[in-house]
Amino acid sequence: MNIVACVKQVPDTEAQIKVKPDGSGIEEGGIKWVMNPYDEFGVEEALRLKEKNGGEVTIVSVGPQRAMETIRTALAMGADRGIHICDPAFDGADAYTTASALAAAIKAIPHDIIFCGQRAIDDDSGQVGAILAELLGIPQVTVITKLEFTGAGVKVIRPIEGAQLLIECPLPCLLTAQKGLNEPRYASLPGIMKAKKKPVDVKDAAGLGVSVANKATIVKFVPPPARAAGKIICGDDVALKAAELARLLREEAKVI
Amino acid sequence: MAKGVWIVAEQRDGAFRKISFELAATARKLADQLGDEVCAVLCGAGIEGIAGQLGKYGVDRVFVADSPALEPYTTDAHALAVAKIVKENDPAILLLGASTQGKDLAGRLAGKLATGLATDCTDVKIVDGKLLALRPMYAGKCYAEVAIASFPQMASLRPNVFPATENPKAGAVVKFDPALEAGQLKTKVIEVQKDTSGKVDLTEANIIVTGGRGMKGPEGYAVLEELAAILGATVGASRAAVDAGWRPQSDQVGQTGKIVSANLYIACGVSGAIQHLAGMSSSKFIVAVNKDPEAPIFAKADYGVVEDLFKFMPEFAKECKKLLA
Numbered sequence: 001m002n003i004v005a006c007v008k009q010v011p012d013t014e015a016q017i018k019v020k021p022d023g024s025g026i027e028e029g030g031i032k033w034v035m036n037p038y039d040e041f042g043v044e045e046a047l048r049l050k051e052k053n054g055g056e057v058t059i060v061s062v063g064p065q066r067a068m069e070t071i072r073t074a075l076a077m078g079a080d081r082g083i084h085i086c087d088p089a090f091d092g093a094d095a096y097t098t099a100s101a102l103a104a105a106i107k108a109i110p111h112d113i114i115f116c117g118q119r120a121i122d123d124d125s126g127q128v129g130a131i132l133a134e135l136l137g138i139p140q141v142t143v144i145t146k147l148e149f150t151g152a153g154v155k156v157i158r159p160i161e162g163a164q165l166l167i168e169c170p171l172p173c174l175l176t177a178q179k180g181l182n183e184p185r186y187a188s189l190p191g192i193m194k195a196k197k198k199p200v201d202v203k204d205a206a207g208l209g210v211s212v213a214n215k216a217t218i219v220k221f222v223p224p225p226a227r228a229a230g231k232i233i234c235g236d237d238v239a240l241k242a243a244e245l246a247r248l249l250r251e252e253a254k255v256i
Numbered sequence: 257m258a259k260g261v262w263i264v265a266e267q268r269d270g271a272f273r274k275i276s277f278e279l280a281a282t283a284r285k286l287a288d289q290l291g292d293e294v295c296a297v298l299c300g301a302g303i304e305g306i307a308g309q310l311g312k313y314g315v316d317r318v319f320v321a322d323s324p325a326l327e328p329y330t331t332d333a334h335a336l337a338v339a340k341i342v343k344e345n346d347p348a349i350l351l352l353g354a355s356t357q358g359k360d361l362a363g364r365l366a367g368k369l370a371t372g373l374a375t376d377c378t379d380v381k382i383v384d385g386k387l388l389a390l391r392p393m394y395a396g397k398c399y400a401e402v403a404i405a406s407f408p409q410m411a412s413l414r415p416n417v418f419p420a421t422e423n424p425k426a427g428a429v430v431k432f433d434p435a436l437e438a439g440q441l442k443t444k445v446i447e448v449q450k451d452t453s454g455k456v457d458l459t460e461a462n463i464i465v466t467g468g469r470g471m472k473g474p475e476g477y478a479v480l481e482e483l484a485a486i487l488g489a490t491v492g493a494s495r496a497a498v499d500a501g502w503r504p505q506s507d508q509v510g511q512t513g514k515i516v517s518a519n520l521y522i523a524c525g526v527s528g529a530i531q532h533l534a535g536m537s538s539s540k541f542i543v544a545v546n547k548d549p550e551a552p553i554f555a556k557a558d559y560g561v562v563e564d565l566f567k568f569m570p571e572f573a574k575e576c577k578k579l580l581a
Contacts, residue, residue: 013511013531017397026398037512094372121511123393125375130363139442140331142360159506160356161457166447179512180505215372219401230557241561242571246579248559253541255520256487
């Protein structure tokens with residue numbers, strides 16, 4: 001079975017995000033870069049499928065040079081090869097451009113199952129998987145928490161508001177991973193050593209035959225809306241403080 | 257030329273999801289600025305009868321595809337149906353809900369229509385005749401203003417943020433044939449396991465009571481469940497509590513859990529790690545209860561109580577019960 005896992009390098013969840021004074025982007029100094037946590041679930045699931053059913057796992061990433069570290073991390077976890085789509089033209093690429101680049105790279109290799117994270121925790125846009133599936137002309141199931149491979153296809157669990165769906169989908173297909181799908185492994189030391197020798201193809205826009213076609217543009221980055229300073233309810237009597245909070249929520253905030 | 261503000265309405269089991277009315281009212285506002293009409297697309301089986309309800313929130317026309325192939329929702333069927341009617345009518349703006357279903361559909365449609373999409377927006381407006389969307393990134397650690405160069409300009413709207421203001425219009429029903437062929441429909445829902453607890457999903461909840469590491473264990477949540485039952489709230493959990501196995505993953509609020517936007521968010525024993533704050537700070541009112549006065553959660557709180565939550569929460573529940581009696 002040929003499995004592809006798409007990964008993105010993103011700032012760690014503990015990172016403070018500061019907008020540049022001119023609003024053109026975020027300050028990248030001091031940020032610790034990691035594999036998008038949702039992509040990690042995808043990589044782990046790809047490796048488990050391979051271990052059970054045989055096959056190969058290819059990691060594909062669009063990103064600047066530093067994204068190679070994330071590809072190497074996935075290879076150290078056990079993936080077989082990588083494709084690094086690296087071109088300054090893709091800096092600030094929107095979901096459509098990113099998906100087009102991924103589609104061009106993935107079309108050229110065999111693929112039965114493609115994994116993406118359900119969203120990247122930097123831009124939170126959650127579109128790349130679906131656009132990629134559309135460009136490849138294959139079905140998608142997004143935000144899955146359980147996967148069973150049935151030979152001809154997959155059965156997956158997709159939680160929605162107030163229910164869980166059991167969905168059947170034939171191969172080839174694209175699945176996006178949600179927390180709960182698995183517990184990703186850590187790369188072992190021998191895995192890290194082996195990863196250094198695994199093949200990674202570096203491709204640029206011209207090599208893939210894709211052009212940058214951004215459809216959505218960030219006009220400007222802005223800090224989050226400021227919240228007015230809050231009130232601290234003081235006192236020694238727990239019951240009085242409880243009564244005061246209830247009163248404020250009822251009379252001032254009008255939310256209960 | 258692309259014209260009109262369109263929405264994709266969301267229904268389940270023949271009833272509209274609240275987000276549909278939020279979409280309709282928001283679309284009305286935008287359309288009034290543009291001098292355009294508001295149209296909705298509604299897909300499902302046996303749903304023609306409810307279509308007219310959208311008129312109350314400002315929809316002029318509702319395009320209805322009524323077919324057994326459209327129920328329950330699958331990406332394949334709904335994306336084909338919506339793309340067909342949208343392509344035939346060439347709207348300027350297309351809004352969806354940033355619900356689980358809406359986000360799934362929006363991404364696929366953006367691919368099919370080869371257009372730009374701003375996900376999970378908290379504000380949309382018209383500037384120089386074009387859509388300008390405001391959306392959180394990094395789970396709300398910063399925001400971005402997004403413009404879309406292609407048509408339709410797509411945006412998905414965060415549930416619970418936009419008011420469902422009434423503004424009655426015709427809501428005239430126009431049926432259309434989604435022209436689905438069996439060969440195009442690859443995925444199949446084979447089972448729907450409904451959550452019978454009656455718990456409102458965190459992303460749709462008006463009031464959320466969240467417990468963090470300070471709950472000390474799974475049994476600690478009883479005080480929060482008690483309050484939640486009184487207020488009609490949903491109980492959430494921090495990453496620390498979920499990782500400790502105290503609460504299920506579906507309860508997690510934060511950058512790697514659910515990003516919520518409640519009217520009232522009560523954080524108990526939550527220190528306020530940045531990834532948690534990111535996931536809840538678009539809530540309207542935030543209450544923090546923590547015995548550590550230095551906890552970062554207090555910086556985000558509208559009301560803070562420095563107290564042992566196991567002493568405070570039962571008293572607070574009692575007060576709420578009195579008020580709501």
